[in-house]
Amino acid sequence: MNMYKMENNMYKMENNMYKMEKNMYKMESNMYKMENNMYKMENKMYKMENNMVKKENNMALLDDGWQEVDGRDAIKKEYVFINFIEAWSWMSSIALESEKNNHHPEWYNVYNKVEVIWSTHDVGGLSLLDIKMGYFCDNTYKRHEQNDY
Ligand SMILES: C[C@H](O)[C@H](O)[C@H]1CNC2=NC(N)=NC(=O)C2=N1
Numbered sequence: 358m359n360m361y362k363m364e365n366n367m368y369k370m371e372n373n374m375y376k377m378e379k380n381m382y383k384m385e386s387n388m389y390k391m392e393n394n395m396y397k398m399e400n401k402m403y404k405m406e407n408n409m410v411k412k413e414n415n416m417a418l419l420d421d422g423w424q425e426v427d428g429r430d431a432i433k434k435e436y437v438f439i440n441f442i443e444a445w446s447w448m449s450s451i452a453l454e455s456e457k458n459n460h461h462p463e464w465y466n467v468y469n470k471v472e473v474i475w476s477t478h479d480v481g482g483l484s485l486l487d488i489k490m491g492y493f494c495d496n497t498y499k500r501h502e503q504n505d506y
Pocket residue numbers: 459460461462475476477478479480
């Protein structure tokens with residue numbers, strides 16, 4: 358009779374082992390899912406942070422005379438120089454930096470005035486590159502003779 362009991366106990370133990378193993382697999386699978394969700398959340402956080410930085414920088418530029426373009430996700434500003442040569446020389450500096458960043462302006466020049474628009478065509482709106490180039494335009498402008506009437 359002890360033999361039967363022992364055998365029976367053995368079966369029970371074996372059965373419990375299987376159950377534990379199954380649970381382990383489930384736990385492992387849940388861990389992977391949680392990890393995956395964590396990555397997704399982290400990714401969302403990065404995107405939100407990036408958008409916040411973009412908005413903050415954008416606001417700062419708007420304070421510096423940049424305007425939003427009607428009906429477009431783009432910013433524009435008009436610069437006035439002392440003459441055509443100053444305007445063209447400033448445009449050359451911007452052109453070189455644009456090539457470096459592979460990010461190019463939309464602009465319109467008449468004599469000593471240049472209107473610049475920044476927008477990222479690849480994403481159909483503003484990106485951090487536009488803001489970076491906006492700052493570059495302003496900083497370069499400071500080194501040119503101006504005519505602010
Ligand atoms: C193919 C080339 O890299 C892309 O078209 C670049 C070039 N310059 C650019 N300039 C701007 N302003 N926006 C862009 O999306 C852009 N894309």
